[in-house]
Every structure is written in structure tokens, then in C-alpha cells.
Amino acid sequence: xxxxxxxxxxxLYKNPVLVQLLGMCSTLAITTSLFNGIGMGLAVTAILxxxxxxxxxxxxxxxxxxxxxxxxxxxxxxxxxxxxxxxxFIPALxxxxxxxxxLIVVNCIVLGRAEAFASKNTVAASAVDGLCQGIGYTCALIxxxxxxxxxGKGTFGGGILNGxxxxxxxxxxxxxxxxxxxxxxxxxxxxxxAGSQKLMMHxxxxxxxxxxxx
Amino acid sequence: MKTESSAAYIARLAITLLLITAVxxxxxxxxxxxxxxxxxxLNVQKTQNAVEAVLPGGGEEIAFTDDSGIxxxxxKGQSGYAVEVTPAGFNGTVTMMVGVDNAGQVLGISIxxxxxxxxxxAEAASQGAAGTAFRSQFAGMSGSVSVSKDGGQVDxxxxxxxxxxxxxxxxxxxxxxxxxxx
Numbered sequence: 001x002x003x004x005x006x007x008x009x010x011x012l013y014k015n016p017v018l019v020q021l022l023g024m025c026s027t028l029a030i031t032t033s034l035f036n037g038i039g040m041g042l043a044v045t046a047i048l049x050x051x052x053x054x055x056x057x058x059x060x061x062x063x064x065x066x067x068x069x070x071x072x073x074x075x076x077x078x079x080x081x082x083x084x085x086x087x088x089f090i091p092a093l094x095x096x097x098x099x100x101x102x103l104i105v106v107n108c109i110v111l112g113r114a115e116a117f118a119s120k121n122t123v124a125a126s127a128v129d130g131l132c133q134g135i136g137y138t139c140a141l142i143x144x145x146x147x148x149x150x151x152g153k154g155t156f157g158g159g160i161l162n163g164x165x166x167x168x169x170x171x172x173x174x175x176x177x178x179x180x181x182x183x184x185x186x187x188x189x190x191x192x193x194a195g196s197q198k199l200m201m202h203x204x205x206x207x208x209x210x211x212x213x214x
Numbered sequence: 215m216k217t218e219s220s221a222a223y224i225a226r227l228a229i230t231l232l233l234i235t236a237v238x239x240x241x242x243x244x245x246x247x248x249x250x251x252x253x254x255x256l257n258v259q260k261t262q263n264a265v266e267a268v269l270p271g272g273g274e275e276i277a278f279t280d281d282s283g284i285x286x287x288x289x290k291g292q293s294g295y296a297v298e299v300t301p302a303g304f305n306g307t308v309t310m311m312v313g314v315d316n317a318g319q320v321l322g323i324s325i326x327x328x329x330x331x332x333x334x335x336a337e338a339a340s341q342g343a344a345g346t347a348f349r350s351q352f353a354g355m356s357g358s359v360s361v362s363k364d365g366g367q368v369d370x371x372x373x374x375x376x377x378x379x380x381x382x383x384x385x386x387x388x389x390x391x392x393x394x395x396x
Contacts, residue, residue: 032333062234066227070234077238081245088252096336098329099305152333165342177372180333 003128010132017140017189018196022108027141028185030100032152033166035159037145039093041138043082043101048110048137049130050078056118056126071114076105096159109137140192147188152179260326261298261311265289267324268313269296279394282387288395294321295395297388303380305329308338310381312352312388319356320385323349328377335377344371348378352385359385 016022023044030036054074055062062070083101086094094101104110113133118126149158154175155166178184266272273291286309287298294315300307306329313321325339337344348371352359360366361378370378 030332036332063227066231069231073235073238077241080242084245084249088249091256181373
């Protein structure tokens with residue numbers, strides 16, 4: 001188990017949103033304020049860790065013919081637990097994310113990690129994988145949220161800071177409403193993915209140069 | 215384990231899946247036992263807050279007749295009525311409370327529950343400037359209301375005409391139901 005490698009992969013090289021392009025539905029739909037991004041990211045991270053651990057623990061018990069049905073049942077169970085817990089204890093977040101919490105069931109990141117990682121690795125490695133992929137997802141959401149919120153509403157930290165209004169950085173008459181609508185989601189996500197590719201290329205070049213210098 | 219098509223193996227698959235679903239269902243039942251009363255209490259509190267927000271002093275539930283099909287409850291207080299209506303929004307029903315005074319004028323509106331788009335339709339229920347401004351414009355209106363795009367007097371929320379229309383439909387149904395009470 002290589003924690004550093006798993007962390008780097010989750011955050012950048014195999015980022016679920018920016019590289020694997022999974023979980024697009026939630027990434028495009030709820031990234032309109034910082035509060036939504038953090039809430040959704042943490043909810044998915046919690047579910048990802050739980051489902052990865054359980055699926056990894058049961059990996060020798062579940063026959064491969066019924067594995068997808070078994071995984072989805074387990075994932076749906078954890079999602080419903082999180083949904084009920086949010087409704088009961090954090091109603092503000094539940095109201096803000098609405099139907100996108102139950103929809104985590106069909107978020108491909110969770111099933112994708114179950115199939116690609118948890119079903120082949122130890123419980124501990126799967127827990128770390130869930131955490132790292134979850135952090136990668138959360139970071140990608142936060143980046144998209146901050147950009148869309150700034151360009152679309154002219155604020156930062158909507159839903160949390162300044163009594164839920166967010167801190168106004170651009171006067172109210174300038175922001176382009178389109179950026180918090182679906183079209184803005186696609187545009188911003190595209191640019192963020194391009195930026196992450198550029199960053200990865202840059203890092204790769206650096207490593208190559210280092211090796212050549214040796 | 216014999217061949218993959220043997221009856222015993224197929225039975226094993228079915229039993230394994232049954233076991234997993236049974237355990238998950240049992241787990242959910244436990245969680246639900248803890249959260250259900252909390253959620254119920256929150257909803258009761260929310261409804262009560264909504265009644266008091268649109269009708270000072272709150273009110274008692276009364277019987278009514280409804281032909282719009284979206285009026286769910288009417289509370290009668292000293293200064294008027296609080297009407298709970300459930301118009302269809304962009305993504306499902308919007309549950310809202312409309313306060314109507316004894317003269318048939320809107321006292322105020324409050325959104326109890328909704329599943330509108332975050333950042334657009336959901337603004338109707340937000341405590342932010344846009345949401346507050348949107349809701350407060352209904353106060354004092356009477357007769358029939360509609361958004362300015364439909365020739366009415368209500369400024370719709372930016373990017374959320376459907377939600378704004380739903381709120382108008384709710385207010386109309388509430389005004390109608392109260393006028394029938396006499």
C-alpha cells in the first residue's frame with residue numbers, strides 16, 4: 001500500500017472528475033455555491049469510504065455474476081443512510097442539495113471505485129482509496145464551484161460565509177447569470193480539465209528534466 | 215462449486231444476493247428508527263414557523279373546499295388565514311404557505327419545501343436578497359397574480375420563470391380558497 005501514490009492519483013493523476021470524467025451529473029448540477037460543493041464532496045467521500053470498505057471486505061464472498069447488483073445494493077444502503085442523516089441533522093444542506101443526494105447511488109465514481117479497486121484490494125487500501133478519490137472529487141467540485149459562483153453571482157463562499165450571502169467580490173450588476181446555469185457548468189468544467197492537463201504536463205516535464213540532469 | 219449453470223450454483227447466487235439485501239434493509243430500518251422522529255419533528259416545526267411567518271400569531275386548522283386541487287391545509291387566525299398550497303414547480307411540487315388577511319389581500323408567503331434547481335428556482339426559498347425581494351412583492355396583492363412575462367405584476371426570479379409561475383399559481387389558489395370561505 002502506497003499512501004502517497006494513492007493520494008497523488010486521487011487528487012490529480014487519476015482524479016475522478018478531471019481525468020476519469022466520472023460523476024459528471026453532480027459536478028455540473030450542484031456546483032453553484034461553495035456550500036453545495038463542500039457538502040456534496042463530503043457526502044460522496046463518506047459514502048465512498050464506507051462502500052469501498054464493505055465491498056472490499058466482502059470481495060471473496062460475492063460471486064462475480066451478481067457483483068454489480070450486490071455493489072449497487074450496498075451503495076444504495078449507504079446513500080440512504082447519509083440522506084436520512086442529513087435530513088434529520090443538517091436540514092439546510094439537505095434542502096440545498098435536494099435530489100442530488102439520493103442520486104449519489106448512480107454516481108459512477110462510487111460504483112467505479114468498487115469495481116476497479118475495492119473488489120481487488122485489501123480493506124485498508126480500499127479505505128485509503130475511498131478517502132483519496134473522495135478528496136479529489138471534493139477538490140474538483142470546489143474549484144468549479146468557486147469559479148462559477150464568482151463569475152455567475154460575483155460572490156465567494158455562498159451558503160456559508162457572510163450569513164449565507166457570500167462575500168461580494170464583483171458588484172451585483174456585472175456577473176453573468178449564465179455561469180450558474182448549465183452552460184456555465186460545461187464551460188467551466190472544460191477549462192478546469194484543460195488546466196489540470198496543463199499542470200500534469202508541466203509536472204511531467206519537470207520530472208523528465210530532473211532525470212536527464214542525473 | 216460445480217458448473218456455473220447448475221441449479222445449486224444459481225441458488226447460491228440468489229441466496230447471496232438475498233442475504234446482502236436483507237442485511238442492508240435491516241441496517242436502513244435501524245437508521246430510519248433514529249432519524250424518522252427527528253425528520254417528523256423538523257417538518258412540524260417548519261410548518262408551524264411557516265404559518266407564523268405569514269400569519270402573525272399563528273392559527274388553527276379549519277375545514278375547507280378546494281377545486282384547484284393544490285390547497286392542502288388552511289389555518290385560521292385572528293387577522294386572516296394561512297393557506298398551505300402545493301403547486302407544481304420545475305422539478306416537482308413546491309410546498310408553500312400563503313398568508314391572506316380577512317379582506318382577501320396577501321399578507322406574505324413562505325416556502326416550506328421544494329426541489330427546485332439550486333441557484334435558480336431554489337432562490338425562491340432562500341434567505342438571500344433575491345429570495346426575500348421575490349417573496350415580499352406578493353404582500354398586499356389580491357385577486358389574481360401572474361409574472362410580468364404573462365402580463366402580471368410579479369417580477370420573476372432570474373432564470374426561474376417556471377418556479378415563479380408555480381409560486382403565482384399557489385398564491386392564486388390560496389386567494390381563491392379563502393374567498394370561498396366567505
